Every structure is written in C-alpha cells, then in structure tokens.
Amino acid sequence: MNSSNTENKASNCGSSPKVENVNDKNHWETVYSKYDHTELGWFEENPQPSLDLIELCNLNSNARLLNVGAGATTLVDKLIDLKYINILATDISEKALTVLTDRISSNKNVKTIADDLINPTILSDIEPVDLWHDRAVLHFFTEEKQQTTYFDLLKSKIKVNGYVILAMFNFDGATKCSGLPIKQYDSNLLTKKLGADFELQKAFNHTYIMPSGDAREYVYTLFKKIK
Numbered sequence: 486m487n488s489s490n491t492e493n494k495a496s497n498c499g500s501s502p503k504v505e506n507v508n509d510k511n512h513w514e515t516v517y518s519k520y521d522h523t524e525l526g527w528f529e530e531n532p533q534p535s536l537d538l539i540e541l542c543n544l545n546s547n548a549r550l551l552n553v554g555a556g557a558t559t560l561v562d563k564l565i566d567l568k569y570i571n572i573l574a575t576d577i578s579e580k581a582l583t584v585l586t587d588r589i590s591s592n593k594n595v596k597t598i599a600d601d602l603i604n605p606t607i608l609s610d611i612e613p614v615d616l617w618h619d620r621a622v623l624h625f626f627t628e629e630k631q632q633t634t635y636f637d638l639l640k641s642k643i644k645v646n647g648y649v650i651l652a653m654f655n656f657d658g659a660t661k662c663s664g665l666p667i668k669q670y671d672s673n674l675l676t677k678k679l680g681a682d683f684e685l686q687k688a689f690n691h692t693y694i695m696p697s698g699d700a701r702e703y704v705y706t707l708f709k710k711i712k
C-alpha cells in the first residue's frame with residue numbers, strides 16, 4: 486500500500502481508499518470490485534448487535550425486512566438461517582449486490598434492489614416494510630437535503646408498528662468511513678430526526694473491531710413506528 490493509502494486507512498472505517506474525482510456510485514462500485522468484502526472495514530462475520538435488536542422486534546417469518554445500503558452484509562445470511570422468507574437488500578452498488586447474491590446462491594427468499602437512497606426511483610414504489618435496517622449508510626449523507634430525502638423515504642416505507650434499526654458512528658467515533666466524510670449520531674439526534682411517530686425502544690454504544698484490528702465506535706438504535 487502506498488503512503489497516501491496508508492494515511493487514508495488511519496482515518497477510514499475501511500481498508501478502501503477514497504477514489505478521487507468520481508461520483509459516489511463509482512466509489513462504491515470500485516470498493517466492492519477491488520477488495521474482497523471480508524477485508525472491508527465494516528465486514529462483520531457475525532452481526533450480533535443487529536441480530537439482538539431484530540430479536541426484540543418479534544417479527545413473523547414472512548415480515549418484510551429491508552436492509553438499506555446492505556452491501557454484501559452477512560446479516561442477510563443470518564436472516565435466511567432464522568427462516569425469514571421476505572428479505573430485501575438494497576444498495577447503490579450493483580457489484581456489492583452481486584457479491585451478496587452469489588454468496589447466498591441467489592436464495593429465493595432474498596430480493597435485491599439497486600438504487601440510490603438519496604435519489605430513489607425503485608425504492609419510492611416498494612410496498613411498506615416491517616423493518617428498516619441501516620448500518621453505516623445514513624452517516625454518509627452529510628448534507629441536510631440528503632438527510633431529508635433519506636428520512637422522508639424511511640418514514641413513508643415503514644408500516645405502523647414496524648421497526649427501524651439505525652447503527653451509525655457515534656460522537657466518539659471516526660469522522661470518515663471508506664475515505665468519505667460522515668456525520669456522527671447519537672440516539673437523541675436520531676430520535677429528533679425520526680420525529681413523533683417513532684418511539685425509541687433501545688439504544689446502546691458498540692465498539693466494532695475492523696478486520697485490520699482497529700476499533701470503531703457505533704451507536705445502535707431500535708425505534709418502533711407508533712402511529
């Protein structure tokens with residue numbers, strides 16, 4: 486790795502240097518093409534914090550579970566193991582979704598959607614879901630307008646009594662992820678962003694250890710849509 490990559494790695498959540506002069510979609514396509522997903526700074530062999538929160542939701546096996554910015558996450562494999570039959574995984578990177586579907590042998594209970602959360606086309610038309618799960622995606626939307634688009638989409642897609650899991654870098658965390666600047670969150674800020682229709686059920690901080698051995702500080706939150 487050259488010296489500029491080494492410098493990037495120090496401030497990253499991943500071993501994936503920022504690709505300059507390309508739009509964000511190209512950034513993510515390059516990341517997932519260049520690196521094995523198990524090397525990436527957000528890879529989890531066992532996404533236990535998310536699984537613990539999903540267990541609290543007590544969802545039926547046919548509940549619609551939407552994993553946004555899913556990348557190639559192993560959470561999908563775990564949801565298949567738990568016998569959920571209605572799993573949606575969406576990401577801006579088609580390459581990431583190909584890595585995912587190849588790994589799960591195009592499991593019939595998983596549907597993938599390539600779309601941009603802050604310029605949604607297909608996602609705008611999907612049926613409401615019982616669970617929205619986002620680990621380390623919202624925090625890339627540093628502009629107010631992007632956050633508004635994201636939360637408007639989220640609020641329009643959760644069923645009443647449905648759940649939202651948001652896991653982002655917390656205020657003790659890094660300020661960059663995959664070489665891109667991020668916005669840090671805590672449960673208060675996420676509560677404010679979601680508004681009065683959503684009730685916080687649980688929140689905790691979690692130290693995630695990257696494949697490199699470095700630590701990254703996350704806040705995990707579970708909300709219920711109450712009206």
Ligand SMILES: C[S@@+](CC[C@H](N)C(=O)[O-])C[C@H]1O[C@@H](n2cnc3c(N)ncnc32)[C@H](O)[C@@H]1O
Binds near residue numbers: 529553576621
């Ligand atoms: C840090 S990774 C986290 C991946 C996954 N959630 C996990 O925990 O393993 C961020 C993911 O967000 C996706 N992403 C970034 N910007 C996006 C956007 N505007 N719309 C949808 N997905 C996006 C990337 O392609 C990448 O897979």
